[in-house]
Amino acid sequence: MADDQKPDRPGExxxxxxxxKGLRELVAPVAGFGVTxxxxxxxxxxxxxxxxxxxPKPRYHGRHQLNRYPDGLEKCIGCELCAWACPADAxxxxxxxxxxxxxxxxxxxxxxxxxxxxxxxxxxxxxxxCIEACPTRALTMTNEYELAGPTREGMIWEKQDLLAPLRxxxxxxxxxxxxxxxxxxxxxxxxxxxxxxQVEWVREHRPDDPTLPPEPAGREPxxxxxxxxxxxxxxxxxxxxxx
Ligand code: SF4
Ligand code: SF4
Numbered sequence: 001m002a003d004d005q006k007p008d009r010p011g012e013x014x015x016x017x018x019x020x021k022g023l024r025e026l027v028a029p030v031a032g033f034g035v036t037x038x039x040x041x042x043x044x045x046x047x048x049x050x051x052x053x054x055x056p057k058p059r060y061h062g063r064h065q066l067n068r069y070p071d072g073l074e075k076c077i078g079c080e081l082c083a084w085a086c087p088a089d090a091x092x093x094x095x096x097x098x099x100x101x102x103x104x105x106x107x108x109x110x111x112x113x114x115x116x117x118x119x120x121x122x123x124x125x126x127x128x129x130c131i132e133a134c135p136t137r138a139l140t141m142t143n144e145y146e147l148a149g150p151t152r153e154g155m156i157w158e159k160q161d162l163l164a165p166l167r168x169x170x171x172x173x174x175x176x177x178x179x180x181x182x183x184x185x186x187x188x189x190x191x192x193x194x195x196x197x198q199v200e201w202v203r204e205h206r207p208d209d210p211t212l213p214p215e216p217a218g219r220e221p222x223x224x225x226x227x228x229x230x231x232x233x234x235x236x237x238x239x240x241x242x243x
Contacts, residue, residue: 055143061126062144064119066162067137069186071178071194072170072211074107074163075138076114085133090123092116103205105174110183114138117159121147136187169193172211175202 020028047054056062067075078095094116098106107113131139149155166172171194178191178198185191202209 056145058143060143060145061128062142063121063147063157064130064162065140065142065164066114066117066159067140067164068166068170068173069109070167070170070192071198072166072175073109073173073177073186074113075136076117077108077110077136077138077183078112078114078117079135081133081135082130082139085129086124087127087129088123088125090120090125091130092118092120101174103201104176105201105205106177107173108183109177109181109186114159117162119157119162121155121157122152166211169213170211171198171202172206172209175205 080093083091096115
């Protein structure tokens, strides 16, 4: 280090970077503008959000979604593994027993379902660890990124906000499972839609349910259960849409 870079008085900072000399010392104060000037002639890359919305990449981690089986039952079993895996403590789950629902109705296949499910988007860092922890692929992430809100309370998303919408042919829960099946058949993707017994149960308990199919004149509702393939087990259908 040159002698002129040493502090004159004890306690002063030492200048440790090389000092410009001669012409370079003269243009040093405006040298940074060279970057600005050269950038003026390059194409603009600014995204005109929100007027133009650029779709994110397919594997982008956006807001969560609680998925359903093809007959409308929820995949979440209220196990809380996602909440335990979350490093930001953003998930709150309360499970409950399907046996406590009246007349054999189920919210999900098996014993338990998620009665309360909340994600606090003020805490979530979109790491995706909750997705990895979920044993039923109930929880996945969508590409939605517009999550801002005017209130802190509004940033806590409830189960009804996170549940996947009922697709064409699905029957709103609660209703019984497909007769003769367990949660294993559901997980293996062997249930591909509601069967007549489920439709009849909903028609009896909630005759005004908008997800009921129109009553066929003198015809049984369609039974759309897929037979289990012999040999190897089928892959869970839920994984097809999982991100
Ligand atoms: S994405 Fe990460 S931070 Fe957000 S809820 Fe899941 S585990 Fe928690
Ligand atoms: S989303 Fe998955 S991990 Fe979380 S409570 Fe439901 S089943 Fe368990």
